[in-house]
Amino acid sequence: MRSPDGNVRPAYADFAGLLDDLSIESLVTKQVAAEELFRRLGITFAVYAEGGSTERLIPFDLIPRILDRAEWELVKRGCIGSPHRARQVGLRPMSR
Numbered sequence: 001m002r003s004p005d006g007n008v009r010p011a012y013a014d015f016a017g018l019l020d021d022l023s024i025e026s027l028v029t030k031q032v033a034a035e036e037l038f039r040r041l042g043i044t045f046a047v048y049a050e051g052g053s054t055e056r057l058i059p060f061d062l063i064p065r066i067l068d069r070a071e072w073e074l075v076k077r078g079c080i081g082s083p084h085r086a087r088q089v090g091l092r093p094m095s096r
Contacts (some may be wrong), residue, residue, distance in 0.1 A: 001063065011068040019063070031062045 001012045008016040019027075024025065035057055038044070044055045 001066075009068075011066045011071075015064070027062060034060055034062060084085060 001009060001016065003009050022030075037047050038060060043058050045058060047054045048057055
């Protein structure tokens with residue numbers, strides 16, 4: 001969300017404004033609510049170890065990763081370079 005110099009990255013400018021209006025307690029409450037919803041809906045995965053499996057929540061970050069156009073193009077190029085990776089993220093290579 002922040003660049004190495006500590007400034008908010010342009011892609012996060014609007015979102016940072018929303019976060020400024022929330023307290024840490026509010027963010028923690030929202031994170032707990034999201035985790036409870038995931039648990040209730042069964043958005044979990046099994047971790048198999050000695051003695052059986054353990055259900056864990058799918059990792060979830062309340063603060064999204066926002067990519068600017070240049071960052072997205074880099075991700076897209078990496079995915080399109082491999083049709084298998086492209087399918088994994090739902091991209092279809094464009095014909096030229």
